[in-house]
């Protein structure tokens with residue numbers, strides 16, 4: 001072990017910090033991660049400040065001076081210091097901490113820290129005046145998808161979270177809240193506890209992310225309200241021309257200038273339901289967002305193991321009716337047993353001496369020594385309600401899964417205190433944690449990329465997606481860690497590609513694997529729900545029905561709302577007119593080629 005690291009920031013000191021209840025866990029996770037890191041914390045920069053495209057240093061400096069006049073000198077910071085990847089709770093806002101291409105490639109020119117929505121409007125108007133691309137982030141903890149890195153290098157990152165992190169309202173009667181971009185799951189959870197309200201939040205596997213940012217990116221959590229965008233109610237948005245928009249009932253002014261009393265009670269209001277176009281887009285900057293909260297209820301986590309890899313289709317077929325009739329009321333996860341190894345937080349080298357993917361029989365040998373035993377798939381579910389109701393639900397579930405020979409049912413009390421199920425039980429009852437950080441000890445200097453296709457909850461479809469993953473992970477020599485998040489009629493089939501970010505060969509293979517996974521799944525009709533910024537163009541390009549009708553529609557909206565193309569150009573594959581046809585799209589093998597000193601930007 002390397003020496004103990006300085007303590008992670010506490011939530012009481014910093015909006016992005018860790019609650020006291022998790023301080024020791026965060027410290028241990030950080031120490032462990034650094035003990036598996038052998039690259040220096042930073043290296044001297046090879047390049048000067050990365051300028052926005054089509055700008056001279058002179059023009060850029062003038063623009064920055066003007067912005068500093070508006071926001072205050074200390075709230076506009078040049079990105080000219082050595083880059084530090086940090087770790088989850090102390091992540092950089094200068095670049096992608098889990099860089100796939102060169103660390104200095106996907107960087108911003110500067111970071112701006114607005115304190116109010118009015119200041120966000122000021123920044124947007126400034127960007128239009130000086131023709132400088134801006135890239136808003138909430139907290140940037142969408143790690144594995146690009147984090148805080150702008151798609152166009154040299155953009156000015158608008159870090160909304162640092163100074164816009166207020167919980168604007170928690171309405172105990174309506175069971176809802178309104179938050180700014182810098183409110184983390186940790187912060188919202190702790191505040192609800194402080195007020196002793198009988199309400200749950202819904203959080204993803206890691207609790208440090210932005211409630212607003214995750215929902216805007218259409219992220220997923222695990223209680224019955226796990227579809228974050230579906231459970232939002234009302235938005236306040238700065239448009240690319242600086243105008244302010246409220247959606248839903250918020251468009252109807254409340255009495256005497258108050259917020260509309262129905263804003264967090266009814267989603268669509270009147271007329272076209274516009275909220276959707278502000279998710280996974282670059283059409284506006286969401287500065288406030290309402291969310292429904294869940295009323296506290298009884299809950300029971302459980303784990304079911306299945307013995308054979310070949311049980312997969314039967315498991316999926318058993319899940320579908322349970323999900324459709326809402327016996328499975330939340331978003332359970334089906335994980336391959338390989339994950340039981342990596343959620344222990346032990347490195348790959350502990351289990352296997354080779355660098356090739358761990359052979360199936362080696363996983364089997366180790367799994368047989370773990371609480372899950374020698375199995376193939378592990379289902380983590382939670383049932384909700386009162387004790388009698390939970391019992392009858394569990395009877396139905398056990399009955400359905402026991403048709404698969406050798407299925408074994410476990411409750412948390414059957415498993416040791418350090419078993420992963422206890423962390424799942426917390427997440428599935430709305431308690432944000434950090435356990436999933438343990439993945440990042442798998443290889444030295446571990447970084448990760450998510451591959452996130454959607455499959456119907458149907459054996460034939462899920463098997464195709466799974467088989468493609470098995471084949472291609474093997475081809476590119478990566479361990480396969482599938483987690484299927486069961487939403488109902490579909491499952492988010494998430495694989496976490498873990499690579500050593502100091503190793504260009506691994507990076508190239510990880511990028512090539514992503515590219516081939518996206519293309520091969522698309523050929524079969526399966527697409528991603530979300531992706532890393534480097535793969536946004538490719539993924540957007542797979543949604544090309546009827547001569548790219550959807551992208552042409554998105555471009556029409558983009559050009560109407562953002563004629564100068566200043567807001568997050570290229571985000572989710574949507575390029576404003578100014579950038580189209582100039583080589584900005586990343587297609588083919590360009591990511592692989594850029595690794596090891598190249599650049600993903602066009603040579604202008």
Ligand code: EUG
Nearest residue numbers: 205220450452483485492494
């Ligand atoms: C996970 C789930 C996601 C995602 C990234 C990671 C879970 C990992 C359902 O969406 O986008 C264990």
